[in-house]
Amino acid sequence: MSTTHQTAIESAHKRIKPFIHQTPLFSSESINQLAGATLLFKCENFQKIGAFKMRGAANAILQLKGNLSIKGITTHSSGNHAQAVALAAQKAGFQAKIVMPSNAPNVKIAAVKGYGAEIELCEPTLQAREDGVEKIISEFGFAFVHPYDNWEVIYGQATCVKEIYEAETNIDYLLAPIGGGGLMAGSILSTLVYSSTTKIIGCEPTGADDAFQSWKSGKHLLQTNPNTIADGLLTSVGLINFPIIMDNVSKIFTVTDEQIISAMKITYERLKIVIEPSSAVPLAVVLANKAFFKGKKLALILTGGNVDLRQLPFQ
Incomplete structure (x- = not known):
């Protein structure tokens, strides 16, 4: 193993x-x-x-590059993973839509926007975050890069x-x-x-x-x-x-x-x-x-x- x-x-x-x-x-x-x-x-x-977080996001997203069935990348995160996905998606040529809780630190929200991702704010619960991601996947055909699992x-x-x-x-x-x-x-x-x-x-x-x-x-x-x-x-x-x-x-x-x-x-x-x-x-x-x-x-x-x-x- x-x-x-x-x-x-x-x-x-x-x-x-x-x-x-x-x-x-x-x-x-x-x-x-x-x-x-x-x-x-x-x-x-x-x-x-x-x-x-840049390490994990880059490793996952770079392997999706060239897959024409993927329309973009999504995830949910209160901050650092959101930034990592936004930048890694940008580097790999994907659009990114990130679900972030409304109580996420302002400095992290601003950084995610700075890396070119769209942000969907949600209630600060895991259920709300997961629901937001599911909606993006079903509506836009984005691939989900989980923050840790x-x-x-x-x-x-x-x-x-x-x-x-x-x-x-x-x-x-x-x-x-x-x-x-x-x-x-x-x-x-x-x-x-x-x-x-x-x-x-x-x-x-x-x-x-x-x-x-x-x-x-x-x-x-x-x-x-x-x-x-x-x-x-x-x-x-x-x-x-x-x-x-x-x-x-x-x-x-x-x-x-x-x-x-x-x-x-x-x-x-x-x-x-x-x-x-x-x-x-x-x-x-x-x-x-x-x-x-x-x-x-x-x-x-x-x-x-x-x-x-x-x-x-x-x-």
């Missing part, structure tokens, strides 16, 4: 390389001292569209962690946030292929902890009324991603919004880079569990940097 995953991940990486940045790994002596561990930050906030999206996200293991060896723990689980599933598959001794740590806000609750109970529990500043992590874990995560994650930690905001502020102050709240969740987990990670070598994925600078939570 790992050979199949390796072939798919390497094909995805080759396919998307002209359309993405190979993002750097940053470290900070002061953060290392604060954490009592060695931390390597994979800076997907420097990725095209400002988030890792899509194997080609998962393999695209896996390339992020492949790059980490190509740059660094002997990593004890890889930490990534869990929303729909596409990044986490891809991270796990890359780890099984390229660094099988590395343990995987899932990171979630306490206000959107369906993966943690599912991991604890052994059942696939859906998100209900999520409430967190980490707007990129509001969705339930997808059906494809759920068994991959449950079978391979070593542990899932949760952190409060206060801890997320503190970690976000530390990242701004000490790494001197812009990240969004979801990106700060892994660092918040490390700082809240110093004894667990003491002396270890950690890789943390900074998932994105699309934040409204006029509304930073620590101002």
Whole structure:
């Protein structure tokens, strides 16, 4: 099975390389001292569209290029996947219509429009998002690129962690946030292929902890009324991603919004880079569990940097 995953991940990486940045790994002596561990930050906030989502969207959409039966691309997303689909569709020569919830951050709505996509606003519920996409598919014949429950999206996200293991060896723990689980599933598959001794740590806000609750109970529990500043992590874990995560994650930690905001502020102050709240969740987990990670070598994925600078939570 790992050979199949390796072939798919390497094909995805080759396919998307002209359309993405190979993002750097940053470290900070002061953060290392604060954490009592060695931390390597994979800076997907420097990725095209400002988030890792460009990898998965590009991998899925580029494979549809040349299919004359497809009239365009659609998806639903509160922000980063919407931007990624809009730009990847533009690069592949497709029209894009994106369903976004009415409470999506204005900075992300503006960015999606900037990449040439049409936006259909809907009520901020999963049902409304899915209904909006179904309408576009039936009326216009567009292809749906799911934000996370899509194997080609998962393999695209896996390339992020492949790059980490190509740059660094002997990593004890890889930490990534869990929303729909596409990044986490891809991270796990890359780890099984390229660094099988590395343990995987899932990171979630306490206000959107369906993966943690599912991991604890052994059942696939859906998100209900999520409430967190980490707007990129509001969705339930997808059906494809759920068994991959449950079978391979070593542990899932949760952190409060206060801890997320503190970690976000530390990242701004000490790494001197812009990240969004979801990106700060892994660092918040490390700082809240110093004894667990003491002396270890950690890789943390900074998932994105699309934040409204006029509304930073620590101002």
